[in-house]
Amino acid sequence: MNAKGISRRDFLKIGGAGAAGAALLGLAGCGQGGGQGEEEEGARGLVERGSIRIEMPTHMIPPDPNTAIMQNGAEQAARDMGVDVQFRGPDNFDIPEIQRIFEAAVAAEPDGIAATLPDADALGPIIRRAVDKGIPVVLFNAGLDHYKELGALTYYGQTEYEAGVEAGKRMSREGVDNLLVINHQQGQLTLETRYEGCRDGLGGTVKQIAVDGSDPTATRNGIETALRQNPDANGMITLGPGVAEQAMRAIKAAGRQDSVKLATFDISKPVLQAVQNGRILFAIDQQMFLQTYLSAVTLATYLLWRLSPVSAAPTGPSFVTEENAEEIIELAGRGIH
CATH class of the missing domain: 3.40.50.2300 (Response regulator)
Known part of the structure; x- marks a missing residue:
């Protein structure tokens, strides 16, 4: 059992990414067809979705091919939800540089922050400060063992x-x-x-x-x-x-x-x-596209309707082998894997 009262085994058993993803993707799709009457009323939230600004500070560096996949997930969420998402990362894996990116994200006073947490000692206090300022936070990719103690809404990632x-x-x-x-x-x-x-x-x-x-x-x-x-x-x-x-x-x-x-x-x-x-x-x-996508969607649904998962949601591990590589290669060509 980790410090948040959810064991890693339970985390894997939850199937949270699938459940949360289905619910949140369904919400993201509502109103896309330009419905009228009650459906249009139901889609209205506490804020105008076009005004929502989300900062996404990470430790991801340009040489890492996963960086582009994460960016694609964030950009797709921005399009689907009609919000602004700014994905950011350092030129090299350097904790002081990453700290500066996190500090700038908080200083920008966004409506929400989705962040990785590769070093809890160095970056945790910055996340805590954002939460204390009333900025909702979602952690993804790194930070499972710390998301609750830092006050984040949820966590998306691999165990x-x-x-x-x-x-x-x-x-x-x-x-x-x-x-x-x-x-x-x-x-x-x-x-x-x-x-x-x-x-x-x-x-x-x-x-x-x-x-x-x-x-x-x-x-x-x-x-x-x-x-x-x-x-x-x-x-x-x-x-x-x-x-x-x-x-x-x-x-x-x-x-x-x-x-x-x-x-x-x-x-x-x-x-x-x-x-x-x-x-x-x-x-x-570990399905990094899904990590950034769901992080941005979660912040949007929370800001609009105060809806968010109640626990961490696993996105991996998913194993690619010789048997299923062909279909994953096809999707990789679209920047999804």
Whole structure:
């Protein structure tokens, strides 16, 4: 049981993203057809929806392919709900820079804030200040263990530890007993939690390898070095898709394609293609489009009608394998996965 009275197991069982999503998407669709009379009256809220401004400060950096997917989700929600959503992130993963983005979001005095929480100690007080000022907040992607204590309405995201455990178990079933976990952003709580889950799920030898995720060449070189230093490793999990792309190159350069099985958290087009052709065993999709989409929609429905989920809602883990990669690739081409 976590600090909010909801266990991670219960979080997974809730099915909250589906339930909340159906309800909120239904609300978003109401009135789109230009209905008259009672339906038009019912769609009116406490504020004019066209006046709603939502700030979305995050830790997402431009090189991360998931950043564009998150932006797409936010923009789609803005169109569907008829509100303004400003998605923001740093040039590099740098906590002081992220703090400045969060501070600017609060200073802008928006109607609502949807934010990631990669570092609760550094960013939590800023979120608490926003809530104390009367700004409704939704957390997504990172912050499950802190959203209630900070006063956020809800949380959308993946249970990272359970996702790691399941990833470790899947690797074990594939015969992996010596696993390298590649961490491209040291100190990022989400990635540390994923590693811990992988370690506990595998039940064998697990070693965390730190690389510089901001530089693809440095990432690849770091992975090649790890492969040389760990000749007995027979499995590798990367904690992000860009790293997985470099890992494929590093494994090939090291001549270890037949001895090292690769899997990854999060997806990109090259990762999906590699899953489809068998170069990557599986990829974990936490459905980031849905995270930003539902966060913005939730703030809009709360500001309009005081409607919001009553608990956190999981959006992952969802596993992409060779069997379902084709349809996910089609949707990825539309910027949804």
